[in-house]
Amino acid sequence: MYEIHPYFTNDGSVGLFSPEADDIYHSTYGALAEAYEKFVIPADLEKYFQNNTQIKVLDICFGIGYNTKSFLNFLLEKNIINFQNKNQKKQKKFLTLKQNNATIYTNNTVKQICNDKLYSNNTNYNDEVYGNNIIMETHEKNVHESATNNEALYSNNILAENSACKAQNNKIFIKAIDTDAKLFYFSPFFRQGLEKDKKYNNIDFNYEKINKLLKNDFSQKYKLKNDVNLFIFKNIIEKLPEIFDDIEFEENLTSKKYFAFFDHRFIALYKLLKNNQCKYGFYASLNTFLHNIYYRYISNRYKKALNALCMNDLIFEPEVNDARVSIKNDKNIYNLIFLDAFTPAKCPALWSLEFFKLLFEHLDEDGMILTYSNSAAVRNAMINAGFFVGKIYNEKINKFTGTIAVKNKSLIKYELSEYDLGLINSRAGIFYRDENLDLVNEAIIKAHENEVKTSDKISSSKFIKAYKKQKLNIDRC
Ligand SMILES: C[S@@+](CC[C@H](N)C(=O)[O-])C[C@H]1O[C@@H](n2cnc3c(N)ncnc32)[C@H](O)[C@@H]1O
Structure with missing residues (x-):
């Protein structure tokens, strides 16, 4: 039986422990901070993009993806990339087409899932996790303050309207390899907690370093944008659709034991897609889903939001494989390699x-x-x-x-x-x-x-x- 061992590290990001390797996946100092400070900042990306418009990145040992995520987060923060599409006119046509196709599906599915309270018995939180507030722009108080932090799932950040021109020409290719498919699946679901969330670190395994961690100071130095998780989520469900058949993964994802560690808006998206996938086929359901979310609930932003998910110049290729085998068969030459x-x-x-x-x-x-x-x-x-x-x-x-x-x-x-x-x-x-x-x-x-x-x-x-x-x-x- 596959089991994850999550805990909140000292910057609120979730770290994992591997009993098989008897090793931690992430520094207890902060999984996200580590990715930023050991991989992304030393890469001197601002300087790199002064002279280049393309980058190929190889993320060896993707795990739950902090290196790739921090890389993307950094590029977004610095306006080196954004999720605007290049050709606005073409994009508008595409949108219209999608909208028409999608009208055959009603928004019932969205409502159904949103109202589906999977964790209604959970005593950790007083709020209802699966209210409409999760998928729609949140009007109500959301359980995961840290994850939302006034930033809705489909936030303005993803739209990065003003920086469009500047970043338009940068082409990003990221190949990510890991032997463990489930870690790819889990990757977009982890949320970033606050100090108070450390109370959920009921560590049921003995690892001295992690136990010590509970006494350390908390410092949320970096914050991951929802856009980044959304991008990873979209790519993983498209490129590793086996995610929907993995019962062990789903058991972990929906287990009460790990309730505090996941962003439940993403679980809602996952369930929605899984349900639709059975009924209509995956891609149709993805479009329907987007239609429902963007057009009905955040209608004034829908055009930009859909642009966000259609960015042409950002390619993420997840590969479940031994890195040695994968790289032997790879013809790419990389500008940046993260070895983790x-x-x-x-x-x-x-x-x-x-x-x-x-x-x-x-x-x-x-x-x-x-x-x-x-x-x-x-x-x-x-x-x-x-x-x-x-x-x-x-x-x-x-x-x-x-x-x-x-x-x-x-x-x-x-x-x-x-x-x-x-x-x-x-x-x-x-x-x-x-x-x-x-x-x-x-x-x-x-x-x-x-x-x-x-x-x-x-x-x-x-x-x-x-x-x-x-x-x-x-x-x-
Ligand atoms: C320290 S963790 C990586 C943490 C990751 N960078 C993150 O941000 O979550 C090491 C990872 O190496 C992966 N791994 C171990 N042997 C591997 C191999 N031969 N090829 C590819 N991945 C491997 C494990 O599955 C594990 O996810």
């Missing part, structure tokens, strides 16, 4: 020398790979694969928080230090190997352990001791 696998000790298949060689073939000359890992073995594998390697520095916390690998050395802002290089040359720098990119993690780990054991390199602890001693002597002099 579990730690090298848990998931060495995505940190091996051969995997980095594969990424080298798929990275643009001015592209960059960003990862949260500071591991000497990872950095050494990157260097041996041909990359220049540097560090990611987070000014806010004055710490190095990850690693960047590039082909163009001038893109490195923070070089590896003498200490980092020393570690790379110690046993800690012995990288993982996966010659044909097909070994299971356990086999890679075993071979690595043997190599470390028999290596005549200095151990990392001896190196650290010697380094500190030398440093002390220099300081004294």
